[in-house]
Amino acid sequence: MRVGYTSVVGSDDIEMHVLPFGHDEAGRRGLTGAGTIAALATRSGDELTQRCPRLAELLPGLRAALAVQRAEQPPTRVRLDQLDADERGLLADILGEGEVSGIVALPDRRVAQIQESVFAGLWRVRIEGEGGAPALDYLEIGAIPEIAARAxxxxxxxxxxxxxxxxxxxxxxxxxxxxxxxxxxxxxxxxxxxxxxxxxxxxxxxxxxxxxxxxxxxxxxxxxxxxxxxxxxxxxxxxxxxxxxxxxxxxxxxxxxxxxxxxxxRAADEDFQDSAERLGEIIEAYFA
Known part of the structure; x- marks a missing residue:
């Protein structure tokens, strides 16, 4: 069976045109597993910590949240508004793009874009800004983002x-x-x-x-x-x-x-534990 979205005059259906994550970050490109390590390997841990102190503080919290998360539990949301542009860029390199991506149509006709990171169960969610307002951009740890489950x-x-x-x-x-x-x-x-x-x-x-x-x-x-x-x-x-x-x-x-x-x-229980371990390896190698 095939269902989808169309745009019909006089209808509430929505035509989806969603730009990929990072489209407004000039010069950036999506990375996965090996690309993440390659990007981090060009910088020393001390330099990374000095240039991105708030990100260095955020990552251990993500690892801890992944370690205790279970598929049946409500997701944990992590805000990113405390990070500057450099830290957001490095975070994008670390997260990469995992297996699952998609879009969610919201009742107010905005669109939420979701992208699983290379750490299964760790998602990035971006919601269109309303009336020219900046997009809402956050991380979520769970089997599936809450915005999708609620929709x-x-x-x-x-x-x-x-x-x-x-x-x-x-x-x-x-x-x-x-x-x-x-x-x-x-x-x-x-x-x-x-x-x-x-x-x-x-x-x-x-x-x-x-x-x-x-x-x-x-x-x-x-x-x-x-x-x-x-x-x-x-x-x-x-x-x-x-x-x-x-x-x-x-x-x-x-x-x-x-x-x-x-x-x-959906992410399973074993995915959270595996992701916590792999994120911990990156933290120890490049931020310790």
Whole structure:
């Protein structure tokens, strides 16, 4: 299934045009694992601490928060407004860009951009400024940023209206009935229910009716971990379109998940511990 955002005259749908993190930081480029170490290795620890004292104080706090975070706990937010431009730039080098990125449409028509760092479970969140105001930019430690979790709960409808089947429909009506039943039964923290369209015969009329019934949601996420994965919230609460893609961006596994945010875009308990250890190695090597 494929849902997305469009811009329609007289509609509340939103057309997404989101610039990447750091687009307004001239000359900067995104770094990952090896690039982070290469950037830091060109400067001595003493120089880094002297030029970026507030960042040097911030990093141990991030490591400590990662070490105690658990997937089921609420995220921990870390403000960045105390950092100057040099410190923000170095922080961007250290964080790099991890596997998961995406956007969240907010009720006031602003857009939040989220990017997981190379330290799984440590996210950077940027929200468009309103009326020319500076963007809100902060870090968050958790399974998934709170702004995405809240949008998935608050924006979509709690129920769906199942209309008459379209001409030529095969299986869409029992699928919609199953989705509706699972929506009502789902409880936070419970395992997701998966409907696999790769194994279930659904013709174009089925898919068109399914898409029209579920509608568009406020969240688009993309994971480039062990194989690419596209995760889109629908307009029905707890209902997600999850597609696993090949190298040509062609879906090889097309599913609906009814539940909390899919595991493909969530950090797990072991991720936090691993990230704390790896961030600790950078702190000890370049800031101790």
């Amino acid at each position: 998935a709960q608050d924006f979509p409808a709690a129920d769906i209206t199942i209309g008459e089947p379209p001409e030529g429909a095969m299986n869409v009506m029992p699928v919609l009935a199953e989705i509706r039943e699972r929506m009502a039964a789902h409880r936070a923290g419970a395992a997701s229910h998966v409907i696999n369209f790769t194994l279930l015969p659904m013709n174009p009329a089925d898919m068109a009716h399914l898409t029209a019934t579920l509608g568009n949601g406020p969240i688009q996420l993309y994971s480039r971990g062990y194989g690419s994965c596209r995760v889109l919230a629908t307009g029905a609460r707890h209902v997600w379109s999850v597609q696993y893609l090949n190298a040509m961006d062609t879906p090889i596994l097309d599913t609906i998940e009814v539940g909390d945010a899919p595991t493909a875009v």
